[in-house]
Amino acid sequence: xxLHGSILHDRxxxxxxxxxxxxxxxxxxxxxxxxxxxAALRPAVVWFGESLPDAVWNGAQRLCASVDCLLxxxxxxxxxxxxxxxxxxxERGARIVVVDPNPNPASAAADVFVRGxxxxxxxxxxxxxxxVSTAD
Ligand SMILES: [Zn+2]
Numbered sequence: 001x002x003l004h005g006s007i008l009h010d011r012x013x014x015x016x017x018x019x020x021x022x023x024x025x026x027x028x029x030x031x032x033x034x035x036x037x038x039a040a041l042r043p044a045v046v047w048f049g050e051s052l053p054d055a056v057w058n059g060a061q062r063l064c065a066s067v068d069c070l071l072x073x074x075x076x077x078x079x080x081x082x083x084x085x086x087x088x089x090x091e092r093g094a095r096i097v098v099v100d101p102n103p104n105p106a107s108a109a110a111d112v113f114v115r116g117x118x119x120x121x122x123x124x125x126x127x128x129x130x131x132v133s134t135a136d
Pocket of ligand 1: 014018035
């Protein structure tokens with residue numbers, strides 16, 4: 001789930017329009033207007049001060065309330081409401097595994113803290129879980 005949206009998409013600034021399109025992040029986008037309603041297009045991400053989309057937020061809460069293990073990667077866990085998903089999962093009995101280069105509020109509440117960068121740790125961790133293939 002993309003709680004904070006996706007930089008790989010632009011969307012119409014008019015909330016009621018709903019227009020959305022995939023973009024190539026390697027190609028700088030000029031200021032453009034929505035082909036549907038004429039309002040400005042903007043990155044389809046949540047900016048500071050904006051609320052998380054209800055559907056995605058509710059889905060993330062349901063998921064975190066039902067997992068056995070929550071893998072927390074690359075967050076300081078200081079920005080709410082997203083940071084609250086860790087406590088929600090823990091309250092519902094999930095084990096918390098945090099991967100981060102530095103101790104932080106997320107690691108302080110973790111069952112397992114793996115110190116290191118996501119780039120260094122995740123390939124081996126996921127290969128060990130047999131979620132990804134390491135075959136050539
Ligand atoms: Zn529009």
